[in-house]
Amino acid sequence: MGQWAKRDDTIVHQEDPYNAEPTPAALNHRPVTPLDTFYSRNHGPIQQLDPHTWRLDVDGLVDRPLTLSLADLRQRFAQHSVVATLQCAGNRRAELSTVRPIPGQTLWGPAAISTAEWTGAALADVLGAAGLHQRGRHVAFVEADATARPDGVALFGGSIPMAKATAGEVLLAWQMNGVPLPVVHGAPVRVVVPGYIGARSVKWLRRITVQEHCSDNYFQAGDYRLLPADADPAEAAAGHGLPLGVAALNAAILTPDQGQSLPAGPVRVSGYACAGEDREVARVDVSVDGGQRWRQADLGTAPGPWAWRLWQLVVDLAPGPVKITARAWDSSATCQPERPEHLWNPLGYMNTAWSRVNVTCTAR
Numbered sequence: 001m002g003q004w005a006k007r008d009d010t011i012v013h014q015e016d017p018y019n020a021e022p023t024p025a026a027l028n029h030r031p032v033t034p035l036d037t038f039y040s041r042n043h044g045p046i047q048q049l050d051p052h053t054w055r056l057d058v059d060g061l062v063d064r065p066l067t068l069s070l071a072d073l074r075q076r077f078a079q080h081s082v083v084a085t086l087q088c089a090g091n092r093r094a095e096l097s098t099v100r101p102i103p104g105q106t107l108w109g110p111a112a113i114s115t116a117e118w119t120g121a122a123l124a125d126v127l128g129a130a131g132l133h134q135r136g137r138h139v140a141f142v143e144a145d146a147t148a149r150p151d152g153v154a155l156f157g158g159s160i161p162m163a164k165a166t167a168g169e170v171l172l173a174w175q176m177n178g179v180p181l182p183v184v185h186g187a188p189v190r191v192v193v194p195g196y197i198g199a200r201s202v203k204w205l206r207r208i209t210v211q212e213h214c215s216d217n218y219f220q221a222g223d224y225r226l227l228p229a230d231a232d233p234a235e236a237a238a239g240h241g242l243p244l245g246v247a248a249l250n251a252a253i254l255t256p257d258q259g260q261s262l263p264a265g266p267v268r269v270s271g272y273a274c275a276g277e278d279r280e281v282a283r284v285d286v287s288v289d290g291g292q293r294w295r296q297a298d299l300g301t302a303p304g305p306w307a308w309r310l311w312q313l314v315v316d317l318a319p320g321p322v323k324i325t326a327r328a329w330d331s332s333a334t335c336q337p338e339r340p341e342h343l344w345n346p347l348g349y350m351n352t353a354w355s356r357v358n359v360t361c362t363a364r
């Protein structure tokens, strides 16, 4: 067992802060990702909070500011479970970095994405108990500051618009796959915002503030922004570019492996597809001739409306080099963009280009 109870074969991009993704093979085939396989993305230290003394403040534009213990949260509010996929906005950045380098950012493969069954209180219910003012437009989250952090590393936070915050699917979760939330995933309580980039699902939650404007936390105002291709990354800090929120349609091939050598003949191609916000994955197409002809993959059943779809297709591969391509369509008839060149941005976010895997088939 590796660090933070992750599998031994976990790909650890960085030890401190801990940033790690599973191998594509480990992620594949399981609609709900086991805890030892779930990716983990951290901008600062993993916080060790005592669940008995932990408190959550709810303040800002509310009638009745609240201070809740874990017991209060569990007893005062109905318990909900949602199967939701979390995906880092930096997922698949490594492919973007082959277009042009992306210095200083974690080069995630296709597995900075995972799915869990989250259990907790609905944020909507907690906000209802606090009483919302008319002027409240955004709900901001900030993490605890229990652990010393290196100089210059800001407290993690962010916000979501009021309509999303009160929609019911956003949870203050204390359980993941039926067990208490592991420390590395934000114990004792984290936010889970289904359909949004992972960065809005704040871990080690300490405070919820209802406010007129979106969060000015560094990780919303100065990071997780999509800059124009010709911008200097330092401009993000000044609030340039597009703030990221709603997730975009994405898909990736998980098997076969990039560069794999395998016998010609029938080969199973498989992976995931995930739509953003309230859209659904409608179809996944696979091509083995660089995109001239396409066949439809079989979509596995959705583990829930906020979760990815796993897919697979057996294709017949001729001897020689083969380019396998996969692309997803969503319920708005939107398809993923074709090439990473068209998406390249200085911080390397939102690579949703068609997924490509090159293999070599040997005659048998």
Ligand SMILES: Nc1nc2c(c(=O)[nH]1)N[C@H]1C(S)=C(S)[C@@H](COP(=O)(O)O)O[C@H]1N2
Pocket: 038, 039, 040, 041, 042, 043, 044, 086, 087, 088, 089, 143, 156, 184, 185, 186, 197, 198, 199, 200, 201, 202, 203, 204
């Ligand atoms: N407090 C805190 N919450 C956080 C982060 C963080 O660094 N600190 N990282 C965010 C990002 S960028 C992502 S993608 C998800 C990752 O969640 P996980 O580590 O449970 O997979 O958590 C989000 N919540």
Ligand SMILES: [Mo]
Pocket: 041, 087, 088, 089, 090, 198, 199
């Ligand atoms: Mo992220």
